[in-house]
Amino acid sequence: MKAIQVHQFMDLPSSLQEDGKVDALLSMNNDLPKPDLLKKNQMLVRVLACSLSPGDVIMVQGNMVFMHQPFPFIPGMDICGEIVDRNGSANFKNGDIVVASNGLIPIGGMAEYMVIDEGEAVILPPCVSKEQGASSSSAVTARNAIMDHVKEGDRVLILGGSGGVGSAAIQIAKTHAKASFVAATSTQLDLCKELGADQVINYKNVDWWTVDEYQQEKFDVIIDTVGGGNYYGRAEKVLKTAKKGGTFVAVAGDDPQPDCRTAWKVIKFFGNMLKNMIYTTLKTRTLPNYVPLWPHDLAKSRKEVLEWMEQGTLTIKLDGDPLPFTMAGVRQAFITVSSHHAHGKVVVKIAE
Known part of the structure; x- marks a missing residue:
């Protein structure tokens, strides 16, 4: 072959x-x-x-x-x-x-x-x-990130809205989780709006954590499909605290290009995420909840995603x-x- x-x-x-x-x-x-x-x-x-x-x-x-x-x-x-x-x-x-x-x-x-x-x-x-x-695999990831953490009426920010996971996450958040407001970061403004985003931030021109509107009316959930950039550290400026239901979902992890070529580096990489999880449980009044997205229920989620594609409520870009x-x-x-x-x-x- x-x-x-x-x-x-x-x-x-x-x-x-x-x-x-x-x-x-x-x-x-x-x-x-x-x-x-x-x-x-x-x-x-x-x-x-x-x-x-x-x-x-x-x-x-x-x-x-x-x-x-x-x-x-x-x-x-x-x-x-x-x-x-x-x-x-x-x-x-x-x-x-x-x-x-x-x-x-x-x-x-x-x-x-x-x-x-x-x-x-x-x-x-x-x-x-x-x-x-x-x-459809990226849509499976998006499905788990959105449907496990976004409730009807939530305000949602998706970092990386034009990528494989982000483009599916916009649609799923808007159509299936019934979020009240979906914002996304991307240079592809027209594409993200076509997918259902209410607002698109060109990250080359504007830092999303500095937007006055978001600081005044904070998000319930941020889905990070990009990784790196200390995004969780900046998210608290525009994301509700854990006590008020704020959740930061780390799809890509803290480093989009992790170097885990040795056992020690593996421990360090996953240890940092575990540290964030534990630390935020102790700071629920001041910090958002930090949730790494682990693969789970892949076949079940894949079947649901394909059903949405068949119904026309999800398009894979x-x-x-x-x-x-x-x-x-x-x-x-x-x-x-x-x-x-x-x-x-x-x-x-x-x-x-």
């Missing part, structure tokens, strides 16, 4: 922008064996589309020691594909088109065939495109047309996602 392989960890996007280095880091192998040894509850799918997310970038950079895989490995984890071997499953049949992820280790998707766990798969509604189905399954196409996909300036989801079309 044909697949993309990573041969060593790389710094993105700079490594892929230097032509002389690319072949040593990333290659297209046209003669890999198709997976044939399936374990219980696993299925084999023919991949039709694979989307990339910041987690895929972290994987190929080697930033998380507990996600390291032997070289060479196949990157990508969020796919839409056709089941070719259901392996005895009672819930699926060969020929079903499913949306799936391989859990928390982002490997396997940039290939013509991929092994998935049955529990991770959800049938693609017939009116939803394969590319949008593969790109793509960053331009799907990219081709070529070295140039995959290379551009990683460059775009790692730049942190994607306007929607970046997806590679693997097959018809």
Whole structure:
């Protein structure tokens, strides 16, 4: 089978922008064996589309020691594909088109065939495109961030409104959580307003924590899909205290490019988030609640997101047309996602 392989960890996007280095880091192998040894509850799918997310970038950079895989490995984890071997499953049949992820280790998707766990798969509604189905993973993250923390009538601020998670979060907050006011930070003002944002702040011109209107009438929830920038430290200026229901949801963590290449750095990274959680429980009168968003109920949330897409109440915004399954196409996909300036989801079309 044909697949993309990573041969060593790389710094993105700079490594892929230097032509002389690319072949040593990333290659297209046209003669890999198709997976044939399936374990219980696993299925084999023919991949039709694979989307990339910041987690895929972290994987190929080697930033998380507990996600390291032997070289060479196949990157990508969020796919839409056709089941070719259901392996005895009672819930699926060969020929079903499913949306799936391989859990928390982002490997396997940039290939013509991929092994998935049955529990991770959800049938693609017939009116939803394969590319949008593969790109629904960020909407699953947005769904959990919004529906777990936003109540009807809340005022919500979404940091990073034009990204994969942010663009879905605007729609879900407005339509499904029924927030009374949704603001977003983005340079893509028209896009965010089209998605349902009541107000859009161009972060290049205005610091959102300095807006007088927000300081006077504070937000109930801030969803941070960007990370870094000491945003939690600045949020208290425009976000209610925990005692009054104020919640800061850290989707991207405190660092969008975490360096967890050693056990000590892993402890330090997660320890900082744990420290924020504990500290805010002791300062509920003066600080907002700090909540890191951990992956949970992924298959259940994926099914709900796909139902919303089928109903037309949620649209997955793509960053331009799907990219081709070529070295140039995959290379551009990683460059775009790692730049942190994607306007929607970046997806590679693997097959018809």
